[in-house]
Amino acid sequence: MDSPYIEWSPAMELGHATVDRQHKQLFDLAASLVQDADHLRVMRTLATLSEYVVVHFRDEEQLLADIGYPGLEAHKQAHDAFRNRLARLYGNAGGMSLDSIAAEVRQLVNDWLANHILVADREYAAYLPA
Ligand SMILES: [Fe+2]
Structure with missing residues (x-):
């Protein structure tokens, strides 16, 4: 499960201050979650992350x-x-081990979020007003 964890980097910046700040916040929340050894706090961070994803999207x-x-x-x-x-993960996380939760978050960030920002979001960046 220890695939290298992708962290936010300036290479992900699209040049839109709000979007870039929100993207970084998503990565920061996910990073704090996978390092946390307290199940209750992990659940709370997962809830915060889920809410923040809704706001950001x-x-x-x-x-x-x-x-x-x-x-x-x-x-x-x-x-x-x-x-x-993410909602499914949050729904199941109460009965999951911390390792399993961290592994899923890692997968969501590595396979989806980083890729989405670097590819799909980059496609709209060209349409942003200069
Ligand atoms: Fe997006």
Whole structure:
């Protein structure tokens, strides 16, 4: 389970202050979660992360609507899929070991979040006003 954990890096910046700050916050929350040895606190961080993902996706989708991004619908579907995976994890996490929770969060961040920011989000960055 110890695949290298992808951390936020300036290479992920899109040049939009709010989006970049929110992306970093998502990584920070996930990183603190996988290092935490207290189940109750992990559950609380997972709840915070889930809520923050909802806020971030809502803000990002509003931004994409505002700039008339043509890929908005597909982008929303990608967000929905991630939101659902995270909600499922939160729903199951009460009965999971910390190692299993950390492994799933690691997978969500490495396989989905980092890739989404570096690929899908980068595609809309070209549409942002300079
Ligand atoms: Fe996105």
